[in-house]
Amino acid sequence: PFFEMSKEVERLYGGDIATLIELNGQPALRRYEEQALNAICKSHRSAVIAASGAIVADAALFDQLLRSAHTIWLQASPEDHMGRVIEQGDLRPMGNSRNAMDDLRAILASRAADYSRADATLDTSAQVFGQTLDRLEEIARTLLT
CATH class of the missing domain: 3.40.50.300 (P-loop containing nucleotide triphosphate hydrolases)
Structure with a gap:
């Protein structure tokens, strides 16, 4: 599930x-x-x-x-990340801040060491959904075998 x-x-x-x-x-x-x-x-x-x-x-x-x-961290560039969050209609993390992109970059940088503890990382930037899904399935299969 x-x-x-x-x-x-x-x-x-x-x-x-x-x-x-x-x-x-x-x-x-x-x-x-x-x-x-x-x-x-x-x-x-x-x-x-x-x-x-x-x-x-x-x-x-x-x-x-x-x-x-097993953990797979899906990462994206700050610009892609912000675009996806906005597309989902979720503006909570940044509100109307003028410095939203700088804040997001700082948040992602501060979490990078923790994110790197995942079993695998998948960079989803500049990929269409189908490519990301195919790669995610490949990584998951590798982790489960």
């Missing part, structure tokens, strides 16, 4: 992540992510879990993910 961590958090919380963060802060989001990851790992011997890049903000939770699963 496929699980998107943000959807699992929203299901457990009973509302959207923006409201969760606004009312309860980032620590509450991390607690819900931990509950979701624990539930998935407990109820499924194998699964595909899509976690947000911010999961590295909680070292213990990220360590748990690394121990519990």
Whole structure:
């Protein structure tokens, strides 16, 4: 089965992540992510879990993910990343900041060491979806054999 961590958090919380963060802060989001990851790992011997890049903000939770699963980090250039986030209609991370791109570059750079701990990395920049999917399947097969 496929699980998107943000959807699992929203299901457990009973509302959207923006409201969760606004009312309860980032620590509450991390607690819900931990509950979701624990539930998935407990109820499924194998699964595909899509976690947000911010999961590295909680070292213990990220360590748990690394121990519990094969991890493939999907990375993109800051420009591609920003474009994709905007296409999805999610402006929370950057709001209306004039320095949004600089902020994003700084965030990605600060997380690079954690991201590099994944079993594999796939750069999705300048690739069409089909190419990315083919390469992702190839990497996953390699990790599972």
